Amino acid sequence: MKNGRIGVLLLNLGTPDATDYWSMRRYLSEFLSDKRVIDWPAALWQPILQGIILTVRPGRKGKDYDTIWNKERNEGPLLTLTREMAEGIADDMSAVSDRVLVDFAMRYGNPATGPAIERLQKAGCDRILLVPLYPQYSAATTGTAADQAFRQLMKMEWQPAVRVAPPWHDDPVYVEAIAGSIRDHLATLDWEPEVVLLSWHGVPKRYLMKGDPYHCQCAKSSRLIRTALGMTPEQCRFSFQSRFGPEEWLKPYTDETVEGLAKSGVKRLAIVAPGFTADCLETLEELDGENRHIFEDNGGEHFTYVPALNASPRGLTVLGEVVRRELMGWV
Numbered sequence: 001m002k003n004g005r006i007g008v009l010l011l012n013l014g015t016p017d018a019t020d021y022w023s024m025r026r027y028l029s030e031f032l033s034d035k036r037v038i039d040w041p042a043a044l045w046q047p048i049l050q051g052i053i054l055t056v057r058p059g060r061k062g063k064d065y066d067t068i069w070n071k072e073r074n075e076g077p078l079l080t081l082t083r084e085m086a087e088g089i090a091d092d093m094s095a096v097s098d099r100v101l102v103d104f105a106m107r108y109g110n111p112a113t114g115p116a117i118e119r120l121q122k123a124g125c126d127r128i129l130l131v132p133l134y135p136q137y138s139a140a141t142t143g144t145a146a147d148q149a150f151r152q153l154m155k156m157e158w159q160p161a162v163r164v165a166p167p168w169h170d171d172p173v174y175v176e177a178i179a180g181s182i183r184d185h186l187a188t189l190d191w192e193p194e195v196v197l198l199s200w201h202g203v204p205k206r207y208l209m210k211g212d213p214y215h216c217q218c219a220k221s222s223r224l225i226r227t228a229l230g231m232t233p234e235q236c237r238f239s240f241q242s243r244f245g246p247e248e249w250l251k252p253y254t255d256e257t258v259e260g261l262a263k264s265g266v267k268r269l270a271i272v273a274p275g276f277t278a279d280c281l282e283t284l285e286e287l288d289g290e291n292r293h294i295f296e297d298n299g300g301e302h303f304t305y306v307p308a309l310n311a312s313p314r315g316l317t318v319l320g321e322v323v324r325r326e327l328m329g330w331v
Contacts, residue, residue, distance in 0.1 A: 001158070002124030005099045006330050008323055009116055010086050011132045011145040012278065014108030015076030019066045024058035031108045036144035038245075061281075068284040079106075081278035082133070084311035085319060092320045097331045101125055107145045114152040120160070127161045129326055131319070133277040135174055136221060137167040138214035140203055165326045169217040170224060173321045177314040178221075178274045179228035185306045186270060193270040193304070195235060195261055198222050199287060200275045202240035202249040215250055221274060241273075241291075242282050258291045262298035269295055272306040277315065279308045 016027035032038055032049055070080050082104050090102035101123055105116035120128055132145040146164050153159050168174045182196065200218040208215045222238035229236055241254035254271075261269060271291060273283045288305035295303045309315030 002122070003126045005101055005124040005126070006097070006327065007117075007120035007123075007125030007128040007160070008089065008093065008100060008102045008327070009113075009120060009128055009130050009149075010082065010089065010102070010104040010319075011113065011130060011149070012078060012082045012104065012106055013141065013145075013280070014106035015078045015280070016062075016065065016109060018074070019062040019069055021058050021062060024062040024065070025054050027109050028058055028061065029054055034108075034140075034144055036140050036147065064285050065281060067289065068281060076280070077284065078278055078280040081280075081308075081310045082106075085133075085278065085315065088311050088316040089319055089323060092316060093323065096324065096327075100327070100331065107148050113145070113148045114155075117149060117152045117156075117160075121156070121158070125160060127163075127330055129163050129165060129323065129330075131165040131323060131326075133319075134275065135167055135171075135277070136169045136200070136214055136217040136275055137212075138203055139207065139212050140214075141201075142167065163326060165322055167217060168318070168322050169221045171318070171321070174318050175221070175224045175228055177309055177318045178225050178272070181309060181312070181314055182225075182229060182270070182272055182306050185304070189302075189304060191268055191302045193268045193302070194266050195237060195268075196229070196231065196270045196272060197254070197257065197261075198225060198236065198238040199241045199254045199271055199273050199291075200238060200250075201273075201282060202243045202253070204245075205248045205250055208250065218275065225274060241286060254287075255291060255294055258294050258300075259298050262295045262300040265299070267300060268302040269300055270304045270306060273308060276308045277319075278310050283308060 017023045038045055068077055070077055073080060086102050086104035093100040093102055101120060103116050103120055105111050105113040107113060130146065130149050132142040134141045203214055226236040239252045239254040239257040240250040243249040243253060271287050273287060276283050292303045309318060
């Protein structure tokens with residue numbers, strides 16, 4: 001077998017193959033069956049999931065995805081943007097070493113993680129750096145991405161040496177990239193927001209109680225971004241979005257916060273999602289769609305969503321910093 005090369009594998013959450021009912025059902029079934037995402041006992045959860053949830057939710061979510069779908073390439077925006085990020089990092093790494101090969105994969109859906117690791121090994125990569133694309137660690141994101149990669153390693157006779165990039169929630173390069181993107185975006189407006197809301201993806205509060213550091217890392221990132229912007233806690237706040245199911249999730253909730261701000265008299269609001277390296281359903285449809293309507297329907301007048309870093313120069317600078325640092329000793 002070929003050997004002597006080094007692989008860099010960017011790992012993102014995933015996207016359905018299409019917006020039709022059965023494509024959405026396959027994707028949601030895989031996603032919501034992950035014990036890292038929903039940790040209820042399978043005997044209790046699977047009848048609920050395979051019954052009413054996967055009967056109703058695929059149709060509704062398919063319509064949501066259709067509003068943001070990349071019709072030109074017939075794929076979700078997360079797939080388009082993650083590919084662009086991988087291409088950008090590949091260009092960056094070409095200046096470092098011709099032995100580095102960059103690829104990307106999804107935890108749920110396609111392109112799948114296992115085949116990506118196989119491709120890298122067949123191309124001669126006997127060392128692979130896994131880069132879960134989440135600045136803040138959570139078992140439901142970074143943890144499950146690593147789990148899926150390790151499942152593939154368990155099947156391999158010749159396992160490559162593997163590293164997993166740690167979170168970069170307090171890295172100065174990341175903090176300045178987020179703050180800079182906010183400054184640049186706000187400079188394009190003819191109005192100034194009264195509040196900048198940092199919206200993080202939520203997880204059940206119970207996960208925090210079990211030891212997941214996600215809430216603490218989001219809080220620290222929020223404080224560092226707010227400081228970099230020179231704002232007060234009242235001007236730059238943070239909240240958690242995308243809750244699912246009946247139990248309590250991390251608070252404050254984004255939708256309730258947005259409604260409360262509008263009802264309290266705030267007329268100008270900017271929302272940012274610093275935990276998302278690439279724009280997706282939760283940012284484009286939930287934040288820039290649903291929460292825009294919530295704000296405007298309750299008295300708000302000016303609303304803007306600050307895009308994720310994506311494959312922008314700032315976004316690639318952050319990822320490039322992470323990759324270069326974690327490849328030390330290999331390159």
